[in-house]
Amino acid sequence: MPIRQFQAQRMHAPRDFQSIQPTPICVEIGAGKGKHALLFTAQHPEFQLIAVERTREKFVAMQKQHQIEGQQNLSPVHADAIPWVVHALHPAQVQHFFILYPNPEPHNPAQRWLNMPFFEFLLSRLQPGGQITLASNIPEYIEEAQQQLIDVWKLPFVKEKIAATSARTHFEIKYLERGELCQQLIITKPADYVTRFDDFQPLQGQNPVKEQAE
Numbered sequence: 001m002p003i004r005q006f007q008a009q010r011m012h013a014p015r016d017f018q019s020i021q022p023t024p025i026c027v028e029i030g031a032g033k034g035k036h037a038l039l040f041t042a043q044h045p046e047f048q049l050i051a052v053e054r055t056r057e058k059f060v061a062m063q064k065q066h067q068i069e070g071q072q073n074l075s076p077v078h079a080d081a082i083p084w085v086v087h088a089l090h091p092a093q094v095q096h097f098f099i100l101y102p103n104p105e106p107h108n109p110a111q112r113w114l115n116m117p118f119f120e121f122l123l124s125r126l127q128p129g130g131q132i133t134l135a136s137n138i139p140e141y142i143e144e145a146q147q148q149l150i151d152v153w154k155l156p157f158v159k160e161k162i163a164a165t166s167a168r169t170h171f172e173i174k175y176l177e178r179g180e181l182c183q184q185l186i187i188t189k190p191a192d193y194v195t196r197f198d199d200f201q202p203l204q205g206q207n208p209v210k211e212q213a214e
């Protein structure tokens with residue numbers, strides 16, 4: 001089924017929005033309590049990571065642990081990632097997106113990341129050659145995403161089984177301890193990939209102008 005076009009210009013700015021510099025960055029969406037974000041930035045001081053989490057308690061837990069560990073290359077953000085991406089990110093700015101164990105949305109398949117019109121916008125923010133890591137413990141979620149990559153997004157990817165010893169996130173630890181199969185897709189944006197948002201500049205906190213009735 002074709003996916004309708006994302007209405008980026010209609011996105012309201014997240015509360016307390018702060019703009020970011022147009023330098024290369026990595027972005028984690030749905031970072032939870034920040035275990036992966038803290039590990040990644042400690043292990044890769046050469047990368048800047050912005051870790052976005054919508055749920056306040058989880059964001060606060062990430063922020064507290066970040067204050068203890070003090071990574072200079074990590075910026076936790078409390079926001080819904082969809083409007084935040086539209087307002088903050090520049091075209092082709094992102095080296096790597098991490099989406100680790102997203103909500104499976106069992107009753108709302110249209111809300112899964114690769115089924116959303118927003119995914120095209122996300123792709124426009126990725127550098128040529130940039131990657132998206134999408135991990136899940138639900139084989140059907142991975143299979144559906146894989147099919148969307150083939151049918152709709154026409155993007156190359158590799159599928160990997162996550163080692164039983166991996167411990168990148170709280171959810172990953174829980175699922176692997178239960179003996180569940182955890183998998184990830186590593187998606188790459190080809191150099192010649194085109195989206196309808198490639199020239200769309202970040203809204204930088206501006207809200208859409210309401211259309212006046214004549």
Ligand SMILES: C[S@@+](CC[C@H](N)C(=O)[O-])C[C@H]1O[C@@H](n2cnc3c(N)ncnc32)[C@H](O)[C@@H]1O
Nearest residue numbers: 030031032053054055080081100101169170171
């Ligand atoms: C199943 S949890 C996984 C958390 C973490 N990645 C992990 O593996 O432990 C999914 C997380 O995504 C967050 N989330 C879902 N939709 C989001 C959105 N649109 N923007 C930001 N965070 C979102 C939820 O609040 C939740 O913390």
